[in-house]
Amino acid sequence: MSDTIFTKIINGEIPADIIYEDDLCLAFRDINPQAPVHVLIIPKKPLPTLNNAVSADQELLGHLMLVANRVAVKEGVADAFRLVLNNGAGAGQEVFHIHFHLLAGRSFTWPPG
Ligand code: AMP
Numbered sequence: 516m517s518d519t520i521f522t523k524i525i526n527g528e529i530p531a532d533i534i535y536e537d538d539l540c541l542a543f544r545d546i547n548p549q550a551p552v553h554v555l556i557i558p559k560k561p562l563p564t565l566n567n568a569v570s571a572d573q574e575l576l577g578h579l580m581l582v583a584n585r586v587a588v589k590e591g592v593a594d595a596f597r598l599v600l601n602n603g604a605g606a607g608q609e610v611f612h613i614h615f616h617l618l619a620g621r622s623f624t625w626p627p628g
Pocket residue numbers: 520531544545546547548555600601607608609610611
């Protein structure tokens with residue numbers, strides 16, 4: 516399978532506004548923000564969807580959520596943010612490399628569209 520755009524960002528082949536990085540993951544600003552704060556948190560491991568995750572990924576997936584909260588604190592939005600993972604094309608997934616959307620800085624409705 517060819518690399519997704521996120522693998523290219525991880526490899527430094529295309530630029531991104533990276534605001535957090537560690538051995539396991541990366542967080543960068545979404546190129547088409549849907550809220551004043553819109554950050555993507557991705558694992559460096561190229562898991563296409565949550566369906567591809569296995570028990571060995573448990574720590575990694577938990578780490579992504581803790582990093583999301585760390586980013587929210589850093590961005591000053593820890594009191595109110597939405598964390599979204601679109602799993603599968605039918606749910607709106609366009610890039611097949613697992614990612615959390617961290618959205619904040621405006622009010623949100625429920626259910627989401
Ligand atoms: P999803 O629809 O859940 O797969 O979300 C993919 C997200 O990636 C969208 O919100 C896009 O705006 C975002 N995106 C696509 N290409 C880039 C890029 N080069 N840099 C930052 N965000 C991107």
